[in-house]
Amino acid sequence: MQIIDGKATAAQIKAEIKAEVEHIVASGARAPHLAAVLVGHDGGSETYVRNKVLACEACGFESTLLKFEDTITEEELLNVVDQLNNNPAIDGFIVQLPLPKHIDEQKVTEAILPEKDVDGFHPVNVGRMSIGLPAFISATPLGILTLLQRYNIPTKGKKVAILGRSNIVGKPMASLMMQKQYGDSTVTVLHSHSENLAEECRQADILIAAIGSPAFVTADMVKPGAVVIDVGTTRVPDATRANGFRLQGDVDFNAVSPLCSAITPVPGGVGPMTICMLMLNTLQAYKQFAKL
Amino acid sequence: MQIIDGKATAAQIKAEIKAEVEHIVASGARAPHLAAVLVGHDGGSETYVRNKVLACEACGFESTLLKFEDTITEEELLNVVDQLNNNPAIDGFIVQLPLPKHIDEQKVTEAILPEKDVDGFHPVNVGRMSIGLPAFISATPLGILTLLQRYNIPTKGKKVAILGRSNIVGKPMASLMMQKQYGDSTVTVLHSHSENLAEECRQADILIAAIGSPAFVTADMVKPGAVVIDVGTTRVPDATRANGFRLQGDVDFNAVSPLCSAITPVPGGVGPMTICMLMLNTLQAYKQFAKL
Numbered sequence: 001m002q003i004i005d006g007k008a009t010a011a012q013i014k015a016e017i018k019a020e021v022e023h024i025v026a027s028g029a030r031a032p033h034l035a036a037v038l039v040g041h042d043g044g045s046e047t048y049v050r051n052k053v054l055a056c057e058a059c060g061f062e063s064t065l066l067k068f069e070d071t072i073t074e075e076e077l078l079n080v081v082d083q084l085n086n087n088p089a090i091d092g093f094i095v096q097l098p099l100p101k102h103i104d105e106q107k108v109t110e111a112i113l114p115e116k117d118v119d120g121f122h123p124v125n126v127g128r129m130s131i132g133l134p135a136f137i138s139a140t141p142l143g144i145l146t147l148l149q150r151y152n153i154p155t156k157g158k159k160v161a162i163l164g165r166s167n168i169v170g171k172p173m174a175s176l177m178m179q180k181q182y183g184d185s186t187v188t189v190l191h192s193h194s195e196n197l198a199e200e201c202r203q204a205d206i207l208i209a210a211i212g213s214p215a216f217v218t219a220d221m222v223k224p225g226a227v228v229i230d231v232g233t234t235r236v237p238d239a240t241r242a243n244g245f246r247l248q249g250d251v252d253f254n255a256v257s258p259l260c261s262a263i264t265p266v267p268g269g270v271g272p273m274t275i276c277m278l279m280l281n282t283l284q285a286y287k288q289f290a291k292l
Numbered sequence: 293m294q295i296i297d298g299k300a301t302a303a304q305i306k307a308e309i310k311a312e313v314e315h316i317v318a319s320g321a322r323a324p325h326l327a328a329v330l331v332g333h334d335g336g337s338e339t340y341v342r343n344k345v346l347a348c349e350a351c352g353f354e355s356t357l358l359k360f361e362d363t364i365t366e367e368e369l370l371n372v373v374d375q376l377n378n379n380p381a382i383d384g385f386i387v388q389l390p391l392p393k394h395i396d397e398q399k400v401t402e403a404i405l406p407e408k409d410v411d412g413f414h415p416v417n418v419g420r421m422s423i424g425l426p427a428f429i430s431a432t433p434l435g436i437l438t439l440l441q442r443y444n445i446p447t448k449g450k451k452v453a454i455l456g457r458s459n460i461v462g463k464p465m466a467s468l469m470m471q472k473q474y475g476d477s478t479v480t481v482l483h484s485h486s487e488n489l490a491e492e493c494r495q496a497d498i499l500i501a502a503i504g505s506p507a508f509v510t511a512d513m514v515k516p517g518a519v520v521i522d523v524g525t526t527r528v529p530d531a532t533r534a535n536g537f538r539l540q541g542d543v544d545f546n547a548v549s550p551l552c553s554a555i556t557p558v559p560g561g562v563g564p565m566t567i568c569m570l571m572l573n574t575l576q577a578y579k580q581f582a583k584l
Contacts, residue, residue: 106425122419123415123416123418123419123420123422123423123425124415124416124419125419126415126418126419126422126423127414127415127416127417127418127419127420127422128415128418128419130415130418130419130422130459130463130467131415131418131459131463132459133398133415156485157485157486157487158487159487159488165470165471165472167422167423167424171422171423171467171470174466174470174479174481175422175463175467178457178463178466178481178483179457180457180483180485184485186480186481186482186483186486186487186488186489186492187466187480187481188478188479188480189466189470189478189479190478191470191472191478193448193449193472193476194449194478195449195450195451195478196451196478197478200478
């Protein structure tokens, strides 16, 4: 059984990006530049955005953090998006979600220029990815695909079961894994209304769990020798930890891991890959803009 | 075993559209207006476009057919698209594919205003549909969904196997059937590289064949009691016909139909629904434009 080490893979990719950026800057060009827009004081969002800024530093990128109180109006936020769209010094930017209730998240997402939409949430990017055209692919599915590739896990013709049909993981993951140029797999998408869910999981060569239900995947749901990718990161109370909680994946790791040929742990599996993929998308946006 | 009669269903829906348009026009508003752009003299394309114009008449729509020689340049065609985008008298339009090789089909498709893209091929519509937002859904998948609904075929939690992963049928069909608001099914997408393809098909409650391979689906690939939807329409030589060919579906109808609880024939199944769905999309575009 092999542990798929997302933390080490992400560090490796960030080092590769840093080397490429150093090469670009040494040639006299400016560095890639990511901007992040943060509204309000949600603890999780503040942590995510801080980690994105730190990742920019690690990769040799410029970064700009724009912080606003949650009293900002939708119109004011749309103006911020418009300015970032039109700022030639910014290659890509993200608006950290969730936004306050009085702001229409979809409207803001669709206001971002697709060429700068490094989160890959704009319908143009979702649609282009789906039909196999070049597009920004959102961080979590791209991170999973990259882990499978870097660990040389065969996907062509294999049966991939995806637990969950969210817009940010399940659906794009299915879209990628079925396409010839990415997974070329036989893809099954399972969800809360699926009949025979356990049996479907048991048939999978690769099982990707993304439902946000702690330890949902038990040993009887996994085929011996399967590859298991755990996207879940639920905070569960843990009195033994200083912060009072620990991160629990969608997979019962202790019971399932002995059965697997390979498995991602939580934490340290898919999680560390996501910010790293955002950096990769920013570098791609930069290259497209600079026509490198 | 029930024959799913696409011809009768399409006629019924067109009659419903016609009644609604008569009601609209009686209230003093103008009728919906579809334009079709035809380039060159491809026999299939000329037939399709003629049938679309006839369907407009049957539904009480205005229609405009713009015909160009295949010497038209890409720039000239993009100008035509631009004029249709900006013409307030046109609610929706299609550019009949395929286009001559010197014209970039994707560029033309993306030049169409998404609000007038009644074929549903623009990435914005593909992306919006994928993430569950209102969008124009392309004609063939929408036609299949409508047949399943009108024949009261249960889809929630059921296993749907889709043979084929094309951009115009397999992929959007998978996207629709997995979503709670449409099929709410467990969806598996199969293709030429799938291992255990026959066994996967045999597990399906609903089997949708869209690979363009005549009589590919044989009796041993179908679970007794399954619903079979045949999207294939391959011309195979037939000396007994005046035109020298007949349309053959992806399913071996004579062998498979006795096993099914319901099945679409070819012709007369999915085929007649597609133009009918284009009419429905045009009516929707009209209503959105007129804010009805």
